[in-house]
């Protein structure tokens with residue numbers, strides 16, 4: 560993304576988050592700025608592996624979550640109360656804040672179209688700043704920064720990877736994931752939104 564595209568997306572992200580009117584939003588925005596969230600990539604080589612990739616991914620997940628919420632309301636009207644729109648927005652925008660500080664730029668090597676090796680500026684991952692996991696790290700960071708969140712939002716962010724990392728988790732963790740999904744539809748909405756953003760919107 561260009562600097563001006565990042566600036567436009569950042570304005571959109573800040574406006575959406577401020578519109579939730581939650582206590583702690585300004586501290587969250589300041590911390591995200593400090594950690595480099597707005598210019599971080601979303602991955603080292605898959606979706607959004609470029610400056611601003613994480614910001615764009617968060618906005619894409621937000622867009623998907625709002626659409627999925629509305630589609631579920633058509634099928635089951637009480638989802639409107641169970642999943643307030645601001646919950647879908649807040650959980651989607653902030654689900655991956657754990658990634659804000661983990662990407663470092665480094666010179667990498669690759670073969671170009673002519674088969675010659677060339678250097679390029681890529682990313683590597685460094686978890687050493689706060690090795691607390693993924694979804695759980697996002698929730699803990701947000702609580703550290705004083706963000707007011709509902710339990711449904713915390714559970715949705717904690718379990719947003721859904722079944723993706725189930726093979727690496729304990730039976731107890733699997734049971735918690737199932738229970739989180741039963742307690743409130745937001746967990747399923749966010750997990751589906753993350754998958755659709757990553758593999759439909761961002762994978763061409």
Ligand SMILES: [Fe+2]
Nearest residue numbers: 654655693719
């Ligand atoms: Fe994630």
Ligand SMILES: [Fe+2]
Nearest residue numbers: 616654655753
């Ligand atoms: Fe994500």
